[in-house]
Amino acid sequence: MHRILSSQLPQYIGETVNVAGWVHRRRLLAKVAFVVLRDREGLLQIVCKESAVPAEEQVVAVTGRVVANEAAPGGVELVEPVFTVLGEAEPPPVELFRPELNASLPMLLDHAAVTLRHPQRKKVFAASAKAVGAFRRALDERGFTEVFTPKIVGSATESGANVFEIDYFGAKAYLAQSPQFYKQTMVGVFERVYEVGPVFRAEPHDTSRHLATYTSLDAELGFIENHRDVMAVLTEVIRAMVGAVEEFGFQAAVPAQIPVLHFQEALKIAGAPEDEPDLAPEHERALGEWAAREHGSDFLYVEGYPMRKRPFYTHPQPGEPRWSNSFDLLFRGLELVTGGQRLHRHEDYLAALNHDTGSLETYLEAFRHGMPPHGGFAIGLERFMARLTGASNVRETTLFPRDLHRVAP
Amino acid sequence: MHRILSSQLPQYIGETVNVAGWVHRRRLLAKVAFVVLRDREGLLQIVCKESAVPAEEQVVAVTGRVVANEAAPGGVELVEPVFTVLGEAEPPPVELFRPELNASLPMLLDHAAVTLRHPQRKKVFAASAKAVGAFRRALDERGFTEVFTPKIVGSATESGANVFEIDYFGAKAYLAQSPQFYKQTMVGVFERVYEVGPVFRAEPHDTSRHLATYTSLDAELGFIENHRDVMAVLTEVIRAMVGAVEEFGFQAAVPAQIPVLHFQEALKIAGAPEDEPDLAPEHERALGEWAAREHGSDFLYVEGYPMRKRPFYTHPQPGEPRWSNSFDLLFRGLELVTGGQRLHRHEDYLAALNHDTGSLETYLEAFRHGMPPHGGFAIGLERFMARLTGASNVRETTLFPRDLHRVAP
Numbered sequence: 001m002h003r004i005l006s007s008q009l010p011q012y013i014g015e016t017v018n019v020a021g022w023v024h025r026r027r028l029l030a031k032v033a034f035v036v037l038r039d040r041e042g043l044l045q046i047v048c049k050e051s052a053v054p055a056e057e058q059v060v061a062v063t064g065r066v067v068a069n070e071a072a073p074g075g076v077e078l079v080e081p082v083f084t085v086l087g088e089a090e091p092p093p094v095e096l097f098r099p100e101l102n103a104s105l106p107m108l109l110d111h112a113a114v115t116l117r118h119p120q121r122k123k124v125f126a127a128s129a130k131a132v133g134a135f136r137r138a139l140d141e142r143g144f145t146e147v148f149t150p151k152i153v154g155s156a157t158e159s160g161a162n163v164f165e166i167d168y169f170g171a172k173a174y175l176a177q178s179p180q181f182y183k184q185t186m187v188g189v190f191e192r193v194y195e196v197g198p199v200f201r202a203e204p205h206d207t208s209r210h211l212a213t214y215t216s217l218d219a220e221l222g223f224i225e226n227h228r229d230v231m232a233v234l235t236e237v238i239r240a241m242v243g244a245v246e247e248f249g250f251q252a253a254v255p256a257q258i259p260v261l262h263f264q265e266a267l268k269i270a271g272a273p274e275d276e277p278d279l280a281p282e283h284e285r286a287l288g289e290w291a292a293r294e295h296g297s298d299f300l301y302v303e304g305y306p307m308r309k310r311p312f313y314t315h316p317q318p319g320e321p322r323w324s325n326s327f328d329l330l331f332r333g334l335e336l337v338t339g340g341q342r343l344h345r346h347e348d349y350l351a352a353l354n355h356d357t358g359s360l361e362t363y364l365e366a367f368r369h370g371m372p373p374h375g376g377f378a379i380g381l382e383r384f385m386a387r388l389t390g391a392s393n394v395r396e397t398t399l400f401p402r403d404l405h406r407v408a409p
Numbered sequence: 410m411h412r413i414l415s416s417q418l419p420q421y422i423g424e425t426v427n428v429a430g431w432v433h434r435r436r437l438l439a440k441v442a443f444v445v446l447r448d449r450e451g452l453l454q455i456v457c458k459e460s461a462v463p464a465e466e467q468v469v470a471v472t473g474r475v476v477a478n479e480a481a482p483g484g485v486e487l488v489e490p491v492f493t494v495l496g497e498a499e500p501p502p503v504e505l506f507r508p509e510l511n512a513s514l515p516m517l518l519d520h521a522a523v524t525l526r527h528p529q530r531k532k533v534f535a536a537s538a539k540a541v542g543a544f545r546r547a548l549d550e551r552g553f554t555e556v557f558t559p560k561i562v563g564s565a566t567e568s569g570a571n572v573f574e575i576d577y578f579g580a581k582a583y584l585a586q587s588p589q590f591y592k593q594t595m596v597g598v599f600e601r602v603y604e605v606g607p608v609f610r611a612e613p614h615d616t617s618r619h620l621a622t623y624t625s626l627d628a629e630l631g632f633i634e635n636h637r638d639v640m641a642v643l644t645e646v647i648r649a650m651v652g653a654v655e656e657f658g659f660q661a662a663v664p665a666q667i668p669v670l671h672f673q674e675a676l677k678i679a680g681a682p683e684d685e686p687d688l689a690p691e692h693e694r695a696l697g698e699w700a701a702r703e704h705g706s707d708f709l710y711v712e713g714y715p716m717r718k719r720p721f722y723t724h725p726q727p728g729e730p731r732w733s734n735s736f737d738l739l740f741r742g743l744e745l746v747t748g749g750q751r752l753h754r755h756e757d758y759l760a761a762l763n764h765d766t767g768s769l770e771t772y773l774e775a776f777r778h779g780m781p782p783h784g785g786f787a788i789g790l791e792r793f794m795a796r797l798t799g800a801s802n803v804r805e806t807t808l809f810p811r812d813l814h815r816v817a818p
């Protein structure tokens with residue numbers, strides 16, 4: 001007999017059906033036992049006359065009759081069950097049946113194989129998958145092409161710092177810190193590209209928002225006027241991502257126009273000294289509060305960051321070479337996205353690198369042979385989900401995080 | 410004025426429009442010059458009265474009037490053009506305007522930044538992106554959830570061989586050879602999962618079908634009867650992928666039922682000795698010819714491979730422990746996909762590992778706490794595209810391949 005899912009149960013009232021899943025909870029009362037079964041769609045209640053019911057986390061197939069019961073979750077329950085055990089289980093290291101998972105962060109991560117089964121944990125990653133789907137769909141609809149670029153590179157990408165070295169058939173190679181150079185190169189092929197993939201940072205900082213590897217949602221597009229065209233695409237992407245997670249109860253305010261501040265104005269509003277070269281975390285927090293208060297927005301663009309704090313491929317602000325055509329997008333007072341217009345003329349790259357092109361020669365080939373004005377952005381998926389869900393640590397929105405101290409499970 | 414794309418030109422006959430792209434070709438005749446412009450959608454012809462026209466690969470914006478001309482590609486052309494150069498270009502290292510790119514494989518790869526712009530090269534990767542989109546959509550429709558699992562692992566996944574070692578904050582770690590253990594673990598959370606991402610193999614073989622890193626399309630599903638349920642999903646996924654690339658002129662025959670041979674029958678048909686433990690490339694070729702001849706199919710399943718040639722997590726064939734519930738899917742006589750049913754009982758893992766669980770302890774946690782019968786598969790994206798397009802080398806269907814000798818560009 002065909003297996004049905006918990007969400008389909010209300011369609012089968014009065015019928016005998018097969019369901020299957022994990023024993024989420026069992027409650028043994030004097031004359032009756034309740035089993036709550038968990039499958040990929042949700043939970044369902046089974047009423048048992050006998051006390052010989054399977055243990056929590058055992059995987060079972062159940063044949064039973066569906067009856068309406070207003071008191072049951074979803075208004076239906078299964079009665080007269082016959083259980084077949086498909087997978088035995090030892091008691092889980094945490095109580096998965098509790099509405100809130102009561103576990104420390106190390107416990108959560110050390111036992112991720114089990115703690116991720118908790119409905120609250122599972123929901124975060126189901127939403128994350130939908131957000132990524134929305135990212136791709138928004139770009140597909142706008143003529144972007146997905147690319148897959150190498151994660152092993154012959155030389156460090158943006159700088160020599162924070163790069164993982166690998167033994168590459170006896171020679172040295174590195175893990176890509178970003179697909180930056182490749183996505184720019186691919187603008188020369190497809191004009192508009194995106195990539196969803198891992199990036200690697202040998203991040204020596206042990207903070208709640210840094211990881212040694214995370215999922216970067218990268219996009220790059222050609223034939224732009226300036227970085228504002230990039231921001232326009234990003235705004236629609238963010239709107240799509242936020243829209244896609246609403247079904248899970250996660251919400252964020254994306255106004256029709258996300259407010260934009262120039263870096264100089266941002267410093268003033270944040271109460272920072274006017275010669276600060278970058279925004280410190282407390283400045284970002286103050287700006288996030290300002291955007292919420294003044295514009296009802298959870299997002300805020302800051303554009304025009306000083307050139308000296310941006311990578312060499314950054315395009316300067318025309319007529320104001322101290323400032324750049326780059327931006328950050330803050331989400332509730334934390335940098336979520338970095339982006340901007342890039343240099344596109346070969347000679348500008350030579351000048352930016354003081355003609356010391358070194359290992360970047362192959363990267364520069366695209367620019368030697370004709371590139372349009374272009375720009376792009378990169379969204380940190382785990383950070384997006386952390387801000388969205390209110391998680392205080394980005395490790396809570398990463399399935400199996402990697403950091404200075406953690407390389408398992 | 411709004412930029413329009415080459416594909417939209419026929420809608421604007423008689424109007425003055427803006428287009429932009431790369432100068433794909435220029436032909437200077439006695440009294441007229443032709444410029445073929447390339448944008449992300451295709452090519453368009455521009456007729457110039459003056460001989461001062463931009464050089465090949467220069468990026469230009471062009472304002473001109475659209476006129477019908479049956480002799481022009483697409484039936485329209487642009488006249489009275491005014492060019493604005495957006496990006497200068499040196500002459501490309503290969504002649505991109507020729508219908509077929511005349512370049513050796515090293516030339517193709519060394520200058521990928523430019524050679525990928527050739528319409529024939531570009532088409533392969535546009536099709537590849539569509540195939541991946543179809544992979545995801547086929548699984549989304551079947552209740553699968555996308556996951557992102559770590560590419561840095563604390564211990565080698567399947568075996569100690571062919572693994573890249575990295576310097577992980579002064580300690581040793583490795584690049585994941587596959588998401589195998591993680592996708593199985595995630596079956597415990599979502600029942601059905603997939604991942605599209607890089608896998609890493611320190612492959613010492615310098616062949617036309619091996620790479621040091623490639624894009625693996627992984628799926629895993631729970632609550633199966635046996636490996637045949639996995640094959641049923643894979644068949645629909647393959648059908649969707651092949652369907653998605655037809656618009657590019659790439660075709661493959663996927664019959665309603667892809668033929669299935671048991672390993673023992675496959676050996677006979679291939680004319681191999683009956684005690685062979687695996688299929689050699691010449692056997693796979695013979696089987697591919699058999700499937701095409703006897704079933705009109707470009708695809709062929711071989712199931713039941715000997716347990717001793719399959720990894721420890723493979724589920725044996727019930728009642729025939731010499732054989733396994735695993736399979737390969739051959740595409741035109743080459744292994745494209747490996748899959749099968751996995752062990753799901755904790756005690757079966759302990760037995761398979763002779764109770765020497767070592768670094769696999771954390772992997773086994775999912776099995777200790779209840780797992781359903783499950784299985785999955787992994788498709789090599791670049792190999793799929795190579796078979797589909799008739800490329801003789803998988804490097805031709807990889808944007809920036811990595812192998813024993815190549816780590817750039």
